[in-house]
Amino acid sequence: MTFAASANAVAYTGAETVFVDCQVEDGNVDPDLLIEAVDTLRAEGTQVVAAMTVDLFGRACDYDQIESDLGARGVPLLEDAAESLGATYRGRPAGSFGAAAALSFNGNKIMTTSGGGMLLSDDSRLIEHARKLSTQAREPVPWYEHTEVGYNYRMSNILAALGRGQLTRLDRMIQRRHSIRRRYVEALADLPLRFLGVRPERGDESDNCWLTTAVIESNRIDVNDVLADLEGRGIEARHLWKPMHLQPVYTSDRFFGSTHGESLFRRGLTLPSGSALTDDDIDTVIAALRDALISLR
Numbered sequence: 364m365t366f367a368a369s370a371n372a373v374a375y376t377g378a379e380t381v382f383v384d385c386q387v388e389d390g391n392v393d394p395d396l397l398i399e400a401v402d403t404l405r406a407e408g409t410q411v412v413a414a415m416t417v418d419l420f421g422r423a424c425d426y427d428q429i430e431s432d433l434g435a436r437g438v439p440l441l442e443d444a445a446e447s448l449g450a451t452y453r454g455r456p457a458g459s460f461g462a463a464a465a466l467s468f469n470g471n472k473i474m475t476t477s478g479g480g481m482l483l484s485d486d487s488r489l490i491e492h493a494r495k496l497s498t499q500a501r502e503p504v505p506w507y508e509h510t511e512v513g514y515n516y517r518m519s520n521i522l523a524a525l526g527r528g529q530l531t532r533l534d535r536m537i538q539r540r541h542s543i544r545r546r547y548v549e550a551l552a553d554l555p556l557r558f559l560g561v562r563p564e565r566g567d568e569s570d571n572c573w574l575t576t577a578v579i580e581s582n583r584i585d586v587n588d589v590l591a592d593l594e595g596r597g598i599e600a601r602h603l604w605k606p607m608h609l610q611p612v613y614t615s616d617r618f619f620g621s622t623h624g625e626s627l628f629r630r631g632l633t634l635p636s637g638s639a640l641t642d643d644d645i646d647t648v649i650a651a652l653r654d655a656l657i658s659l660r
């Protein structure tokens with residue numbers, strides 16, 4: 364359950380992608396299934412080069428179990444923290460798990476440089492190598508010398524300056540996302556909606572609330588009708604990510620799991636969540652969603 368970029372990053376390397384189903388509570392990977400996939404592949408003689416987790420919709424995965432189970436098997440972990448900047452898991456920040464993590468500063472994220480992102484790691488050699496590859500793999504000599512194939516993946520200094528400006532406002536923007544989520548959850552509590560990521564036992568503060576997402580818990584209401592109804596009222600809401608194992612480009616790849624991701628896709632929707640929305644804007648969305656769900660019930 365993720366955006367195609369997570370899987371594409373694996374495909375670029377020439378490795379094979381193998382997909383693992385998510386848990387229904389928040390759309391993050393099911394840790395038991397992840398380890399089952401690793402053990403099964405290894406038992407079949409397949410080399411498992413790495414495991415990648417995605418902190419979906421701004422919520423970190425269950426890293427206690429994932430880190431210890433992968434660590435015991437010597438499988439490196441890579442964290443796709445594109446959506447989870449500012450989230451925490453048991454006091455540790457998203458982006459600090461595994462061998463390396465990636466953040467996205469794409470235009471739809473809490474903090475944006477309009478495009479680009481950041482690679483995070485405690486391994487300075489890995490970072491140095493990534494920095495070199497991101498700048499066309501130039502060797503440190505006075506002429507253009509290349510011993511490996513590089514990329515033009517660096518962030519321009521102008522965009523980096525934009526990002527540094529936004530960092531000073533990051534806490535406030537995250538707080539705003541929290542209050543938007545709270546407003547939706549409180550105002551729509553009586554409707555057949557289950558909000559993802561609200562896990563009281565882990566505390567709401569662990570979630571950066573980047574995106575407020577919900578699943579319609581009524582078989583009589585079709586999410587497509589809800590989205591069309593909202594669109595008719597000038598409100599853009601969207602489906603949740605379509606799981607990667609159902610994407611035509613990846614359907615021939617291996618998948619471990621059942622229908623959790625698929626059911627989130629078939630019944631879920633994302634609600635307007637931008638930090639710049641006013642309380643009145645949110646109330647307009649709430650009223651429209653209430654009307655739509657009641658009229659379609």
Ligand SMILES: Cc1ncc(COP(=O)(O)O)c(C=O)c1O
Nearest residue numbers: 366368369445467468469479480
């Ligand atoms: C989970 C996830 N991974 C990766 C990306 C890709 O990030 P970027 O657009 O910065 O390449 C995104 C969103 O854009 C995302 O939501």
